[in-house]
Amino acid sequence: MTIRVMLADDQALVRGALAALLELESDLTVVAQVGSGDVVAAAAREHRPDVILMDVEMPGMDGIAATTAAREALPGVRVLIVTTFGRPGFLRRGLRAGASGFVVKDTPATELADAVRRVHQGLRVVDPQLATDSLVAGESPLTRRESEVLLAAREGGTVADVAKRVFLSEGTVRNHLSAAIGKTGARNRAEAVQIADGNGWL
Known part of the structure; x- marks a missing residue:
């Protein structure tokens, strides 16, 4: 079975590179690419991906809010947050928003493809260093x-x-x-x- 993937990242070069890497996998196909968070939900409804690879820092709406919107628009979709910002607070907020996984952008291509498959199977995938940092940093003390x-x-x-x-x-x-x-x-x-x-x- 082919896993339908949508990419949400404001950098066209990053989207292109991710698409090229994922398309090398026989069981993955990129069905849509968007460059801002505020169009993620509409694109998810239109293209019906199985998994969305979501950046955090995007114009229009950040990836955390876009995760919530995507899950409301297409309840069965899985979201894998892929970001350069390995901040522990993002991990907690992303998982609370309904993301199934959280990896950093320098993850090797084979590991990223495997993360997509695991998230699609209903498993949770979290970068181990980020998980450790999150435990050390703790919850936000701010109201x-x-x-x-x-x-x-x-x-x-x-x-x-x-x-x-x-x-x-x-x-x-x-x-x-x-x-x-x-x-x-x-x-x-x-x-x-x-x-x-x-x-x-x-």
Whole structure:
């Protein structure tokens, strides 16, 4: 039986390379390729893949949200997240969103093809180093609001600018930023963003 695969990655060169590698396998066929997260669900409905190889960082919608959308659009589809960003927080969020696997982009071609097959069989595939890092890093200490405020702060600007982006008062934003700085062990807002981002908590 041929496994139908869809690729979701904003880099055309990466999509092309993945497609070429997977097409070398006699039991895999690439039925669709998309370059932004917001079109994943519609493409899944149209092409009905068995497995989606999903990048995390994409325009329109990130791969975590696109995983949720794809699973709602096509409940039987399996999602294998393939990313350059081996951040432990991404692993936890991806699995919570319904992904069946999580591998990094420098995974050898034969291992990637095998990961597609295993995910298609209903098995869970997780990069071992990423699994270890995730256990060490633990769950995000940030509340949903603190994460939102840090995410808005990542774009830069004053507290007033951040407050406008998240529709909160400046005082509330200051409180959330202060809490996030304390929880991440950072010295300032920029460092808190960097630490949270590095752990995949944003």
